[in-house]
Amino acid sequence: xxxxxxxxxxxxxxxxxxxxxxxxxxxxxxxxxxxxxxxxxxxxxxxxxxxxxxxxxxxxxxxxxxxxxxxxxxxxxxxxxxxxxxxxxxxxxxxxxxxxxxxxxxxxxxxxxxxxxxxxxxxxxxxxxxxxxxxxxxxxxxxxxxxxxxxxxxxxxxxxxxxxxxxxxxxxxxxxxxxxxxxxxxxxxxxxxxxxxxxxxxxxxxxxxxxxxxxxxxxxxxxxxxxxxxxxxxxxxxxxxxxxxxxxxxxxxxxxxxxxxxxxxxxxxxxxxxxxxxxxxxxxxxxxxxxxxxxxxxxxxxxxxxxxxxxxxxxxxxxxxxxxxxxxxxxxxxxxxxxxxxxxxxxxxxxxxxxxxxxxxxxxxxxxxxxxxxxxxxxxxxxxxxxxxxxxxxxxxxxxxxxxxxxxx
Amino acid sequence: xxxxxxxxxxxxxxxxxxxxxxxxxxxxxxxxxxxxxxxxxxxxxxxxxxxxxxxxxxxxxxxxxxxxxxxxxxxxxxxxxxxxxxxxxxxxxxxxxxxxxxxxxxxxxxxxxxxxxxxxxxxxxxxxxxxxxxxxxxxxxxxxxxxxxxxxxxxxxxxxxxxxxxxxxxxxxxxxxxxxxxxxxxxxxxxxxxxxxxxxxxxxxxxxxxxxxxxxxxxxxxxxxxxxxxxxxxxxxxxxxxxxxxxxxxxxxxxxxxxxxxxxxxxxxxxxxxxxxxxxxxxxxxxxxxxxxxxxxxxxxxxxxxxxxxxxxxxxxxxxxxxxxxxxxxxxxxxxxxxxxxxxxxxxxxxxxxxxxxxxxxxxxxxxxxxxxxxxxxxxxxxxxxxxxxxxxxxxxxxxxxxxxxxxx
Numbered sequence: 059x060x061x062x063x064x065x066x067x068x069x070x071x072x073x074x075x076x077x078x079x080x081x082x083x084x085x086x087x088x089x090x091x092x093x094x095x096x097x098x099x100x101x102x103x104x105x106x107x108x109x110x111x112x113x114x115x116x117x118x119x120x121x122x123x124x125x126x127x128x129x130x131x132x133x134x135x136x137x138x139x140x141x142x143x144x145x146x147x148x149x150x151x152x153x154x155x156x157x158x159x160x161x162x163x164x165x166x167x168x169x170x171x172x173x174x175x176x177x178x179x180x181x182x183x184x185x186x187x188x189x190x191x192x193x194x195x196x197x198x199x200x201x202x203x204x205x206x207x208x209x210x211x212x213x214x215x216x217x218x219x220x221x222x223x224x225x226x227x228x229x230x231x232x233x234x235x236x237x238x239x240x241x242x243x244x245x246x247x248x249x250x251x252x253x254x255x256x257x258x259x260x261x262x263x264x265x266x267x268x269x270x271x272x273x274x275x276x277x278x279x280x281x282x283x284x285x286x287x288x289x290x291x292x293x294x295x296x297x298x299x300x301x302x303x304x305x306x307x308x309x310x311x312x313x314x315x316x317x318x319x320x321x322x323x324x325x326x327x328x329x330x331x332x333x334x335x336x337x338x339x340x341x342x343x344x345x346x347x348x349x350x351x352x353x354x355x356x357x358x359x360x361x362x363x364x365x366x367x368x369x370x371x372x373x374x375x376x377x378x379x380x381x382x383x384x385x386x387x388x389x390x391x392x393x394x395x396x397x398x399x400x401x402x403x404x405x406x407x408x409x410x411x412x413x414x415x416x417x418x419x420x421x422x423x424x425x426x427x428x429x430x431x432x433x434x435x436x437x438x439x440x441x442x443x444x445x446x447x448x449x450x451x452x453x454x455x456x457x458x459x460x461x462x463x464x465x466x467x
Numbered sequence: 468x469x470x471x472x473x474x475x476x477x478x479x480x481x482x483x484x485x486x487x488x489x490x491x492x493x494x495x496x497x498x499x500x501x502x503x504x505x506x507x508x509x510x511x512x513x514x515x516x517x518x519x520x521x522x523x524x525x526x527x528x529x530x531x532x533x534x535x536x537x538x539x540x541x542x543x544x545x546x547x548x549x550x551x552x553x554x555x556x557x558x559x560x561x562x563x564x565x566x567x568x569x570x571x572x573x574x575x576x577x578x579x580x581x582x583x584x585x586x587x588x589x590x591x592x593x594x595x596x597x598x599x600x601x602x603x604x605x606x607x608x609x610x611x612x613x614x615x616x617x618x619x620x621x622x623x624x625x626x627x628x629x630x631x632x633x634x635x636x637x638x639x640x641x642x643x644x645x646x647x648x649x650x651x652x653x654x655x656x657x658x659x660x661x662x663x664x665x666x667x668x669x670x671x672x673x674x675x676x677x678x679x680x681x682x683x684x685x686x687x688x689x690x691x692x693x694x695x696x697x698x699x700x701x702x703x704x705x706x707x708x709x710x711x712x713x714x715x716x717x718x719x720x721x722x723x724x725x726x727x728x729x730x731x732x733x734x735x736x737x738x739x740x741x742x743x744x745x746x747x748x749x750x751x752x753x754x755x756x757x758x759x760x761x762x763x764x765x766x767x768x769x770x771x772x773x774x775x776x777x778x779x780x781x782x783x784x785x786x787x788x789x790x791x792x793x794x795x796x797x798x799x800x801x802x803x804x805x806x807x808x809x810x811x812x813x814x815x816x817x818x819x820x821x822x823x824x825x826x827x828x829x830x831x832x833x834x835x836x837x838x839x840x841x842x843x844x845x846x847x848x849x850x851x852x853x854x855x856x857x858x859x860x861x862x863x864x865x866x867x868x869x870x871x872x873x874x875x876x
């Protein structure tokens with residue numbers, strides 16, 4: 059082999075270009091927010107733990123911090139509080155510009171703010187980074203309380219129920235007995251539904267967009283390929299990469315996981331309209347294996363971008379939490395679980411969503427009603443696929459706002 | 468990090484199980500058929516090359532071998548010859564049992580054989596391993612003519628047109644002036660369509676199942692994630708892995724590429740019906756990151772299975788060939804290309820196909836007719852997704868057989 063390497067290396071048609079293994083230069087091993095980084099708009103709730111926080115999966119945490127942001131002012135009777143729950147790679151920064159401490163602008167910036175649909179002159183809006191995340195809440199990239207390193211692979215498996223329990227503690231700390239509404243899209247919708255089942259008396263309205271009552275086999279299949287992509291990256295080092303020098307983190311694996319999910323987040327139509335078969339390099343000359351079409355450059359861009367601001371271990375944990383999402387688990391079935399929900403449910407589905415197909419959002423409505431509850435369906439008619447809940451704000455707002463205004467009967 | 472590794476390794480919740488990096492034992496570095504392996508039913512055509520075989524992409528081959536199989540007897544007037552073209556991970560073994568030299572049973576075994584729909588007592592059926600493949604035809608795993616090693620990454624980019632040109636040479640060698648039909652599904656359908664455009668006088672009927680006139684952006688996106696999975700595997704070694712010891716080939720990368728494509732080959736419905744949320748290990752005990760649901764075990768199984776019988780560099784080359792597939796390229800547009808087709812076209816689409824959606828097969832019919840040709844559409848109503856062309860033989864046969872019988876007008 060060595061002989062061939064020497065002889066043929068320069069003429070190789072299959073030899074990969076540098077972008078195949080991105081960020082080999084100065085990038086920290088994790089994109090996680092780390093104590094000492096700019097706080098940005100973050101606030102922190104350090105959970106009082108006189109005893110360990112025992113997770114649904116059996117793990118224990120001796121130290122739990124939740125990073126969150128708020129917009130607006132809590133009314134004296136605490137009646138105007140709205141909890142917004144973020145999706146897989148979101149964080150507490152639901153509104154506001156990018157800047158120090160916030161690598162991205164608010165993921166629902168068009169929806170949340172003064173004079174915006176979710177008007178923060180009226181509502182007190184809260185968004186918390188999920189447990190297991192990487193933007194300030196306790197997660198694999200957090201300092202381990204018992205030694206100088208990070209948790210890394212010793213961070214236990216978390217579930218939506220664990221995440222919601224920390225959010226309930228946050229509600230306590232904020233003085234919110236009952237949310238006017240809990241709202242979320244995708245993984246955020248899973249949290250919203252768990253809120254309704256776990257704390258029916260603490261939530262007056264539920265909004266789930268492009269979500270599900272339980273992960274389907276296909277959803278598990280997609281997320282599991284992402285986990286295997288990270289594990290395939292030798293720089294993942296079984297999850298112990300935090301002390302690796304710059305450029306030596308599992309960026310390529312995380313990027314590949316993102317690339318796969320990015321395809322599921324969009325749609326055939328949008329890819330055709332936006333990229334078609336446009337090549338980056340002309341196809342008129344010599345054809346090479348690693349030449350790209352524009353759609354590949356787009357995927358590479360999104361993969362690289364996520365790996366700069368996310369943590370590979372958090373990606374593993376949170377995709378697993380989504381796969382484990384099942385309102386029915388341990389509750390005597392789905393109907394029994396849904397019977398606990400007292401809040402009216404607004405379920406929104408996206409016509410072109412290939413990851414959380416619209417039928418799941420329609421089934422949620424049918425199932426809630428079958429369990430004796432109240433639910434309505436709103437269709438987001440969009441070509442943008444799953445990501446429409448982050449793009450088609452006006453359609454989201456058109457259903458969300460009247461739902462928030464409607465008095466509970 | 469070293470300290471943590473020592474201290475925490477045994478308690479790690481994220482630590483990966485052995486199946487994450489499969490085949491670390493005795494598996495050859497490539498699953499390719501290699502000279503010296505049992506021939507099975509293979510025959511070989513060594514192309515007479517008095518000058519180099521120049522590929523569409525500009526590469527040159529000084530030595531081209533095509534492995535093929537035949538069933539039935541060629542009629543004296545050579546009028547009963549049918550060419551069947553295989554899909555990405557297929558090979559010349561379209562019919563017959565698995566056995567020495569053939570890791571899998573014929574991929575259309577239920578369709579091809581004596582008394583079967585494509586009756587080999589009547590038809591002379593031919594299937595050739597594609598150029599760039601790994602089951603006997605020249606490809607990256609083939610011995611390089613100029614040195615003792617294999618081509619590896621020095622094998623040039625191939626296109627559908629190159630593949631079809633070698634098949635035309637095979638037709639010459641077999642004494643077939645004109646195929647009664649050229650038939651293929653998925654990548655095989657791309658070849659069939661190229662046959663119609665490149666050699667209109669040499670093909671009397673064309674059948675394309677679950678294929679396309681040009682790869683869409685979404686298709687390119689899917690295949691490109693597979694290529695990146697292989698490149699991410701450190702054992703891929705930039706394509707020079709053939710001399711690696713057993714267990715040191717890029718099996719994990721190839722397996723991951725297959726896992727992603729396996730999801731696109733099937734459907735949400737079938738995954739739900741077959742796997743649902745069934746876990747491999749009970750979810751009642753402690754939850755661990757690398758516990759699997761049955762659908763994950765299924766994907767792992769298919770990934771591992773392919774990596775035992777395929778070659779990672781062939782996977783790179785052939786997925787690139789599919790991405791480059793575009794009947795219109797260099798021909799003044801799609802209509803001009805389709806105008807060259809004189810054979811009637813039978814286009815079959817699968818209702819649940821998420822990879823090559825049915826609308827593409829319907830568009831093919833519209834486009835051929837718009838170009839002045841003759842085309843008919845047949846719908847395969849199946850929940851099995853793209854793979855239905857390999858599963859729902861009766862539906863394929865129901866349209867295929869009358870089409871073959873119909874005299875050309």
